[in-house]
Amino acid sequence: MASGVKPRVKVPKTAAAGDTITIKTLISHKMESGQRKDKEGNVIPRSIINRFTCEFNGQSVIDVTLEAAISTNPYFEFESTVPEAGEFKFTWYDDDGDVYDTSKKIAIG
């Protein structure tokens, strides 16, 4: 596992049914591009988050493919409508096979 990886998300605790809310996500990750070389001239292997998804009650909200040019600590901000109470599930996929996930509940109120 890449070191120091920590997902963070910000979702409102409540929303009115049918509301559009703003979701912010950030994961600390070095996003090594695979283009750089170390002091001895060896290529530093690519190690990035290559996919990010968000689901609401099992339904896809966003599904992103990340490429090597994306900078360290990738940040996503996007909107979602909230038809009902439920849970957002966020998943990040690492090149090395690791999967990081976190989830946030939202209530209707």
Add this chain to the structure above:
Amino acid sequence: MKFKAMTAIAALVISTPFMASADADDDQLVVNGEIEMITKAPAPAHLADALDEVISGWHMRSDETQEMQADDFDNPAMIFVEQAQDDWNTVMGTKDKSCASCHDNVEDSMAGVRTVYPKWNDAKETVYTMEMQINDCLTDGMGADAWKKSGAKMARMEALISVQSRGMPMNVAIDGPAEATWEQGKDLYYSRTGQLDLSCASCHEENYGNRIRSDHLSQGHINGFPVYRLKNSKLTTPHGRFKGCVRDTRAETYKPGSAEFIALELYVASRGNGLSVEAPSVRN
């Protein structure tokens, strides 16, 4: 006035309200909707001849950059603060101690600390930066190796300690035993260096608000340090920034942690007395 003419051209081409004005804007900085920052204050007495008002560099930045600092989730520096929180609780060195072993909760024990550094250390009979104090804790208190001056670990620990003082006004002491060091720092501030023959004052006192290359010059306060710089996506310490500035005058720089930079840090910090601690701030 070449500067003014260029600003006018930029304003015509880009035509945004913020860029049309070279001076600091009048926005209000409130972090997380609760910490109200003092970003403009009457100049401290020792600056009365040079400036009427001290203005945080936050006012010189674009609205987008300003907003990043107004919310901890959007402020990328908070990642480093979280990492430092882990360091705080990590046992290091031969004495089996963490920072928390002596200082407990960082929120309580470090509140207000950032506002008075650099400060005179009676026992060591010299002016101490926060960095020197942290390294003393590591080597003497914990039996661990000192951290690299202005290195990544040091910068994030300074950020964690500074966060506990956010919103409190800077208040470093410049009289008493610290005065000689402060005078040394003042001399350095006004000394021209390098092939470009620039002093700190050439830019940050005489030309703040004007443009240097494509960037707005601030008054150069360090109330927001360590600062997250968008250009290199990491934290920069005061000494790291000083080094960059001196290098930009095309001079040989002093080293981070040198007596010269310690004196300069004290003097520059005192110029910002009255401004809120903003660290970790977000800048270009």
